[in-house]
Amino acid sequence: MKKLGLHEIRKEYLDFFKEKDHLVASSFSLVPKNDKSLLLIGAGMAPLKPYFTGDATPPHNRMATCQKCIRTGDIENVGRTARHATFFEMLGNFSFGDYFKKEAVAWAWEFLTERMELKPEDLWVSVYLEDDEAYEIWNKDIGVPAEKIVRLGKEDNFWELEVGPSGPCSEIYIDRGLEYGCGHEDCKPGCDCDRFLEVWNLVFTQFDKDEQGVYHPLPNPNIDTGMGLERITCIMENVDTIFDIGAIRDILHKVEEISGYEYGSAYEKDVSVRLITDHTRAMTFLVSDGVIPGNEGRGYVLRRLIRRAARHGKLLGIEKGFLDQMAGVVIDSWSVEYKELKENEAQIKKVIRAEEEKFQETINQGIDILDEYIEEMKAAGSEVFGGDKAFKLYDTYGFPLELTLEILNEKGIKLDTDGFKANMEEQRQRARSAREGTDGGWGGKEEEELTKGFKSTFLGYDTTRAESVVLALFKEGERVIHLSEGEEGLVILKETPFYGEQGGQVGDKGKLLFEGGYAEVTDARPTKEGAILHIISVKEGQLKEDMKAEAAVDDELRDATRRNHSATHLLHKALKSVLGGHVNQAGSLVMPNRLRFDFTHFEAVSKEDLARIEAEVNHNLLRAMPVVTEVVTLKEAQEKGVIGLFEDKYGEVVRVVSMGDYSQELCGGTHVSNTGQIGLFKIVSEAGIAAGVRRIEALTGLNAFDYMNSLEKELEQLSHSMKTNRQSLKERAQVIMEELKEKEREIGRLKDKLSANIADEILSTAKEVEGVKVIVYTAPEMDMNSLRNLGDELKARLRSGVVVLATAIGEKVSLVAMATKDVTEKGIHAGNIVKAVAAATGGSGGGRPEMAQAGGKDVSKLKEAMDSVEGLVREQLKR
Known part of the structure; x- marks a missing residue:
């Protein structure tokens, strides 16, 4: 048996089938093209489906690929077992009405026994129980002994859909040895033990199943085979799991290096290491293929992978962002086959880093609140986590439900999922009610x-x-x-x-x-x-x-609309040029007076990038490029690489709008005949409108000119108000800001002096509660910073005790609670005290045993709330 690694086996396989007159195609994107039935590519044949169904003509009747795949159906088991993975590569050779069973079987056997040098005596095969033809080929032509050919039923060895192409399968297994078996004498493929490992599945697509369940022979049967690259690599490297494969082990070692944890030391931490190792490959390839984190569809799959990996990093003690470093290992290794990984490296790392940073904010707050809820649940004697609490975490704090479930499962706590669903449905009803009556006309x-x-x-x-x-x-x-x-x-x-x-x-x-x-x-x-x-x-x-x-x-309105519509095409291209190829249109609104363009992007666009985008659009206006529309077939447009939302439904004939050599898009709208007619392009705003979706609003032509004029007028008015000219406006503003800062510092110093002066008076109000000094004081209007400073002063001078301060400005209540270390050791918890006081005023807050702050909304309840402090202290001391 050869000693080959993952990347070498991939090359051997593709080279082998190239010699057999197969067109070797690069892996298709993980994002399906023209197939709404799939969220992500999860099998080698999935991108080739149109060739099998006859909807498209293949470039060659024989093809071979190594297809990158994503499957998330068993995501909860990833890391918990050594078998489950979200990302894998599928080796496949395909025949579209060319060769059939005899060649497919012979070449599979040749590759495994001659190229991979596996011992024939270690290999077994299975066939569909009614497929005598396949049995004869294996037995008579290849020479596999009858006792090593197993006939299995439909569940194991027949591939089919509800209707359409279907056919029997034949699988090749490797005997891993008695030590992996169940000990039964009749142990063979089909047994539930781990002795026989399936290596290769050959699907003989020879029937067309109709709606009545009748199988009609296909005039030109097809071959669809699949062999997991990671699985064959395990065999060739003689290791037990995919996490022991050399290339994947390099990713795992990076987790060890960053976390300082040695893999194999503890089961739960090993789970985290395996999960991060697996998810790193998946997220790297997804981002490279243009997916960005979001709350729906494939964007949600990516977001979930990044967030799960980030959380398990925290479980390993990794406090800072690290996943972009992990992606670097995948890029360096896998770019030997997938060159686009190196080309997209900066973008891949940037997207992953941005999502991980965003999640760190969510997770730190969410986990603290979740722990608090769990404590409340236990204190109440409940064994089920409330659905309303899970919904609040999700709805208010952005904490994903699956993460709540994962943490609860780790702690052996059940979730009231029905309660969560009920809260979710209530929210939907509220949203639906809010929308009612908004459509004024009939339609x-x-x-x-x-x-x-x-x-x-x-x-x-x-x-x-x-x-x-x-x-x-x-x-x-x-x-x-x-x-x-x-x-x-x-x-x-x-x-x-x-x-x-x-x-x-x-x-x-x-x-x-x-x-x-x-x-x-x-x-x-x-x-x-x-x-x-x-x-x-x-x-x-x-x-x-x-x-x-x-x-x-109305010609004037139509012309203005045309200018704006043509500008959206230029803007789309400029966004891709400046921000990256992952940018895609997510919606637009073209009116006479303005344009709005929604696009996929993972973070706010910087001012510098907005300026570059705006400059690129205006540069192409000045080029006065001709705008040409041609009517072509959809297939011709796709072959030309024209930009279009190809997941949407188009007719067979489409309109392609070209702007010089710069932009080509499918579009049925009206446009200028020359980009110079747009005149001027000005971006007026950029903002996020949904997870992973940004919005730019812009003006063109006379609307942009009027906007610039209005800015000029505002500058003049501002200069007049600040008693300077436009040229000196910036310097004048800086001088005023410095003066304001100095006055604020002076006010702060005066407030500190005032706090020190009244400290003696406040200290004299201290009372003893169960032997602990307690100060409860409501100060006149103060900001939170001054209130904290006053608290620090009182705590320092009190030396031992509890300080609870409040103040109110308008309807806003601010609260601070502090306790010296010695009294916290007796059971005092400032965070719980201030939380209870805040709740009594319709607010919330909390913090550490030594120091906490909160806010309230009902000033009328403040006195009653502060009067309760002594009782709260007494209660804590008696526990």
Whole structure:
């Protein structure tokens, strides 16, 4: 048997099948293309599915790949066992109507016994119990003894979907030896013990299963094989688990190096080491393939992996961010095959680092609160953690439910999941109620039914005025034969230059001119069947069905909208150029007066990057690039690499908008004919709108010019107010800020003196409670910093005892509690005292036994709350 590592085996496999006239394709992205049925690629054949179903023509009838895969179905077991993993690589060779069982079996055997030099006597095979053909090939052609060929049923050796391609399987096993077995004489593949390890699965896709469950022979049967790279590497390196493989062991060693923990010393810590090792590969490849952390879909998978790894780092005593360092090990090793890892290294580390830092804030606060809830639960004698508490952690503090579950499971505590779901449903109902009544007009199914069968021809790409005929009129959910002066309704025209709102671009406004009158068009929107609904208000005369009308779009508004729409394409490209290829459009709004563009990104865009983006867009305006639209097939657009949301549904024919050699996108909107017509581009805001989604708002043309003018005016007004000129405004502002800081410092010094002066008076109010001095004092209006300073002064001069101070400014209550070390040893806990006082005033807070602070909302309850302090101290001392 050869001594080969993971990267060497991958190369041997692909080279072997290249010699067998297979097209060796690079691994496809973990993000599926044109397949909404999959969240992430989890099998070698998944990206090739269109070739198996006949929806696409393969580039070659024989292919081989090493496909990166992600599976999270057993994520809770990752680390707890040595077998489970979220990321793995699947070696596969495929035939699309070319070779079949005989070749697939022969080449699998040749690769394992000759290239890998596995001993034939150590190998067993299984076949589907009715597949005599496969049995004969293994026995007669290959020479595998009959006693080493096992027939298994559908559950083990038949691959199928509900309907569609299906077929029997044949698996190759390696006998690991008696020491791994169950001891039974008839132990063989199919047994539940660990003696026989499945190495390779050959799927013979030879049937087409119909909805009645009938299997029809395929005229051109296919081959789909899969062999786990990590599993064959375990065999070749003669190790028991994937975590013992050399390449993966390097990742594990990095965990040891950073944590200072020696793997193998304690089971629970070993779990953490294995989990981090596994998750590191998964997160590195996901980010490289353009996934960014988020709260939904594949973004949520990535976020969960990063957060689980970060938390287990804390369990190993790693306090600082470390996962970007872990990713570096994967990049250095795996880039031998996946060159994009090195190309994307900076981006990969930046995304992981940003998410880990974000989570550190959440986890530190969340775990403290969770521990507090657990203590309360135990004190109440309960064995089940409340669903309302779990929901509060999730909803208020952003603490993931699965993390709460994981921690509770580690402590042997059950969660009231029904209670959590009930709280979640209540929140949904509240959100639903808040949305009710926001859609003022009629629409939906009612509108769909009324407008069924009508279609309009859109002329707006070439003109903004057109002669047309009224096909139908509607008012208040009913079809009518006319609309008179003063009435509002909907109109469908046979031909129209009005753009109906879609793709983020708002509908056109304008006029309908007809004999004896006119109507204002206030909006336009498309129907599912291809008509354009014009929302109108008749100003003069009477509009009737079959009447001729001239449709005139408001040119000024259309031109402004076109400028903004074309600018979004330039902005999209500039964002990718400056921030990275992971940026994708997540939504847009194109109006005459502004544009809004939502995009995927993991952190706020810096001012420097925003300036670079804005400059790049304006540079391309000045290039005055021609804007060309061509109509092509969807396949042609994809082959050209045109930007498009290919998970969305497009027709067979699409419009490709090209702006010089800079930008190409699929788009059905209206555009300028030259980028120079946009005039000027100005970003006015950038903000986050959801996890992993940012929003830029910008202006173009005259709107941008007006905005710049308004800024100029504000500068003039500000200069006048600060009694200087615009050139000296910055220096004048700095002088004023320094003066303010000095005055604040002086006020602080005066407050400290005041605190010291009243300290004697406050000390004289100290009372003894069970032999402990206690000061309870409500100070006149003070900020929290001054209140803490006063507390420090009193605590130092008291030497032994408890100090509880309060103050109120408006409706806001501030509280501070302090205790000397000697009294905390007697049971005093300042954090619990201040928490109880705050609760009595409708607030919250807490802290350490020696020092804590809190806030309240109800000033009217402050005296009563402070009067309770002596009782709280007495209660703590008696425990």
